[in-house]
Amino acid sequence: MLPFFPMSEEGQKDMKKADKILILGLLMVALAFAVFFFLRAEEGGYARITEDGVLKAELSLSEDVLYRVETALGFNIVQIQDGYVTVHEADCRDQICVEHKKIHLTGESIVCLPHKLVIEIVGGETAEFDMVVE
Amino acid sequence: MGEKNVAYYGLFAALAILMGYVELLIPLPLLVPGMKLGLANVIIVIVFYFMDTRAAFFISLVRVLLSGLLFAGFAGLLYSLAGAVFSFCIMALLKRTEQFSIIGVSIAGGVFHNIGQILVAAMVVENIRMMYYVPFLLFFGVSTGAVNGIMAKISLGYLNRRF
Numbered sequence: 001m002l003p004f005f006p007m008s009e010e011g012q013k014d015m016k017k018a019d020k021i022l023i024l025g026l027l028m029v030a031l032a033f034a035v036f037f038f039l040r041a042e043e044g045g046y047a048r049i050t051e052d053g054v055l056k057a058e059l060s061l062s063e064d065v066l067y068r069v070e071t072a073l074g075f076n077i078v079q080i081q082d083g084y085v086t087v088h089e090a091d092c093r094d095q096i097c098v099e100h101k102k103i104h105l106t107g108e109s110i111v112c113l114p115h116k117l118v119i120e121i122v123g124g125e126t127a128e129f130d131m132v133v134e
Numbered sequence: 135m136g137e138k139n140v141a142y143y144g145l146f147a148a149l150a151i152l153m154g155y156v157e158l159l160i161p162l163p164l165l166v167p168g169m170k171l172g173l174a175n176v177i178i179v180i181v182f183y184f185m186d187t188r189a190a191f192f193i194s195l196v197r198v199l200l201s202g203l204l205f206a207g208f209a210g211l212l213y214s215l216a217g218a219v220f221s222f223c224i225m226a227l228l229k230r231t232e233q234f235s236i237i238g239v240s241i242a243g244g245v246f247h248n249i250g251q252i253l254v255a256a257m258v259v260e261n262i263r264m265m266y267y268v269p270f271l272l273f274f275g276v277s278t279g280a281v282n283g284i285m286a287k288i289s290l291g292y293l294n295r296r297f
Contacts, residue, residue, distance in 0.1 A: 019238030026245055030272035107266055118259050
């Protein structure tokens, strides 16, 4: 260690036993979550779009489409291409949904927090309806 | 509260806000919403050890309110506040047990800041699917938390020698 950056008095043993247990525990939980989602993930059948928990539309992934969602706070244009879902354009302030990577597995989702919009992939060959427009 | 403490409160609050701003300047590939370096947490952790838990609470609160109003806008404030309160409680708890080093405290703080934000986000969009991000945030939080903890430890050694 450089003399300019002296370590604190307790000395060189950086981490205690409890720290290691904590790190290991957190990583295990992360891994458990990851495995859980990975095992359940499969090619999705539909993109379900909800605003504030209310269903706005269900779009089949098998058809390429640009779908404009009008929320109470602005619009998002959802693009489906080759079975992948992206947000093509939105007028939200952070643009996180637009920059989000494309999704196609069940359980994956794109969230636009400013508009309270969630696009999630759901499985299944058939949905109850092709499209719900309110 | 002595004059020295007043100065420390102001100094550390300013540093914490500044670190939040520095963090905004560092471009980061945004793989997961809510992913942050948590540089401001370095200062909070230093305050935990250099001053006390009480000071850390108030400085953390001041930081969130001010940087929320300055940079994030009012809507972002809710997430930051939830994250800050959540991570403060965990850090205070871990520090109290005296089983954890500063690095462990920092890791827990970083991770639970993220978890708190995700919980609020899940409530806002009323969708439990937000939990999909938890594993990424945990991995990321552990690594940034460890780096932040080491930074805090090094700074603290320097501070304790000088003041």
